[in-house]
Amino acid sequence: MNIYEYAMQMEKDGEKFYRELAGKCRIEGIRTILNILASEEVKHYNTISLLKKNGENSLPVKTKVLDNVKNIFIRMKEDKAEVYFDSSELDAYKKALNIEEMSLKFYRDKAAEAGIEEEKLILLRLAAEEEYHRRILENVVEFVARPEPGSWLENAEWHHLDEY
Numbered sequence: 001m002n003i004y005e006y007a008m009q010m011e012k013d014g015e016k017f018y019r020e021l022a023g024k025c026r027i028e029g030i031r032t033i034l035n036i037l038a039s040e041e042v043k044h045y046n047t048i049s050l051l052k053k054n055g056e057n058s059l060p061v062k063t064k065v066l067d068n069v070k071n072i073f074i075r076m077k078e079d080k081a082e083v084y085f086d087s088s089e090l091d092a093y094k095k096a097l098n099i100e101e102m103s104l105k106f107y108r109d110k111a112a113e114a115g116i117e118e119e120k121l122i123l124l125r126l127a128a129e130e131e132y133h134r135r136i137l138e139n140v141v142e143f144v145a146r147p148e149p150g151s152w153l154e155n156a157e158w159h160h161l162d163e164y
Helices: 003-024 028-054 065-078 087-113 117-145 149-155 159-163
Strands: none
Touching: 003 028, 003 087, 028 065, 028 117, 065 117, 087 117
């Protein structure tokens, strides 16, 4: 399996995983975040597919996923959404976080190995997108794990993510 096929399968698996998690999630805001992440994986798949088929070197468009997710958390706080999670849900979100960390490492490693500058830039952009996803999932895990989710939002760090 070459790098493109592997990356495409990784993105397809990620989409499926997020859709399954979303299907089991009882909290509308978290379910929305999981569906957003699934859609982002589809965009990554399409970018890699174009690169594989045509050698097309177009960078993936930077998304506003962080702004959207932050707004969802704010709405959940404003609506005083009741948050009920069990340990299996928390474990699933931790697994998703681990998957994003592996994807991030994969794209960074492949960028370091890339011989073509345009390909390297695409892989680094995909790595940056996976970094966004990783930070989102860190916040989801923290949100779920904290006994008082309302207080968590004030302490969440979102501003530094604009650097990626």
